[in-house]
Amino acid sequence: xxxxxxxxxxxxxxxxxxxxxxxxxxxxxxxxxxxxxxxxxxxxxxxxxxxxxxxxxxxxxxxxxxxxxxxxxxxxxxxxxxxxxxxxxxxxxxxxxxxxxxxxxxxxxxxxxxxxxxxxxxxxxxxxxxxxxxxxxxxxxxxxxxxxxxxxxxxxxxxxxxxxxxxxxxxxxxxxxxxxxxxxxxxxxxxxxxxxxxxxxxxxxxxxxxxxxxxxxxxxxxxxxxxxxxxxxxxxxxxxxxxxxxxxxxxxxxxxxxxxxxxxxxxxxxxxxxxxxxxxxxxxxxxxxxxxxxxxxxxxxxxxxxxxxxxxxxxxxxxxxxxxxxxxxxxxxxxxxxxxxxxxxxxx
Numbered sequence: 001x002x003x004x005x006x007x008x009x010x011x012x013x014x015x016x017x018x019x020x021x022x023x024x025x026x027x028x029x030x031x032x033x034x035x036x037x038x039x040x041x042x043x044x045x046x047x048x049x050x051x052x053x054x055x056x057x058x059x060x061x062x063x064x065x066x067x068x069x070x071x072x073x074x075x076x077x078x079x080x081x082x083x084x085x086x087x088x089x090x091x092x093x094x095x096x097x098x099x100x101x102x103x104x105x106x107x108x109x110x111x112x113x114x115x116x117x118x119x120x121x122x123x124x125x126x127x128x129x130x131x132x133x134x135x136x137x138x139x140x141x142x143x144x145x146x147x148x149x150x151x152x153x154x155x156x157x158x159x160x161x162x163x164x165x166x167x168x169x170x171x172x173x174x175x176x177x178x179x180x181x182x183x184x185x186x187x188x189x190x191x192x193x194x195x196x197x198x199x200x201x202x203x204x205x206x207x208x209x210x211x212x213x214x215x216x217x218x219x220x221x222x223x224x225x226x227x228x229x230x231x232x233x234x235x236x237x238x239x240x241x242x243x244x245x246x247x248x249x250x251x252x253x254x255x256x257x258x259x260x261x262x263x264x265x266x267x268x269x270x271x272x273x274x275x276x277x278x279x280x281x282x283x284x285x286x287x288x289x290x291x292x293x294x295x296x297x298x299x300x301x302x303x304x305x306x307x308x309x310x311x312x313x314x315x316x317x318x319x320x321x322x323x324x325x326x327x328x329x330x331x332x333x334x335x336x337x338x339x340x341x342x343x344x345x346x347x348x
């Protein structure tokens with residue numbers, strides 16, 4: 001059974017659990033520049049380069065991943081949100097991209113297999129790819145709206161390098177997450193499709209959009225429904241929403257996506273909104289109560305947490321949804337569904 005089929009089979013039996021944030025968990029460990037830099041001999045300071053810890057402090061990444069597995073996670077992600085050539089340029093670590101992703105993939109794969117062997121329940125590894133700090137749809141120069149810092153082919157090549165290393169590290173899926181620009185997501189999809197052609201096999205993608213305003217749009221202006229129609233051709237194993245404003249304000253958008261997406265839905269919101277110090281105060285029971293309602297209403301197949309979430313949040317979510325029936329994937333009628341910034345449906 002393929003990873004895609006195995007995930008679908010597991011999700012047909014129960015609501016599955018994703019993991020939580022890495023960034024805030026790493027921050028709690030108060031690591032020093034020496035922890036980040038290790039003996040790699042890089043020219044720039046590395047403090048804050050969380051991704052490189054897979055090489056310099058793999059024990060930290062292993063401990064966090066293990067904590068999420070202990071909390072009930074069925075799907076774990078790699079700590080590789082910024083492990084791409086664009087983001088790593090900030091740390092003069094571009095030549096470490098492949099090594100970071102392979103190492104992070106191997107950490108997650110080893111632990112997933114270890115926990116699956118303990119109880120016979122499959123565990124899955126999602127290779128996480130963030131949006132980078134570039135956007136294909138918008139100009140960073142307000143006086144030159146046609147200017148772009150990067151083009152589609154360049155970003156596709158950046159994503160392909162990362163995705164190839166994640167697959168080499170043992171990931172089951174490529175998770176294109178926190179999508180604020182739909183065109184960036186399409187570059188990620190193209191990268192995986194090229195990699196599939198190179199390897200001659202299916203590489204399932206998970207796609208997760210993030211909303212940047214309360215009207216329910218991402219930064220490039222797409223509504224949730226329009227975004228789904230724009231990426232559905234990729235046949236993602238999951239579609240969903242993450243980050244954004246927290247579970248309370250994300251609720252209507254999860255409901256909307258759940259009603260139209262004919263694939264598994266994965267949602268993992270922030271633990272509320274940050275306070276004035278940038279810290280997340282929402283308690284695990286609060287997050288679990290809000291997220292648990294989505295499962296109770298049959299609106300999600302996989303649930304977890306994003307910024308500010310901890311193993312305690314994930315355990316509370318796992319406890320809240322235990323025994324609840326999984327979301328039934330809808331079978332939409334045959335119609336032409338197109339997407340600009342708004343969806344456009346042509347009835348048969």
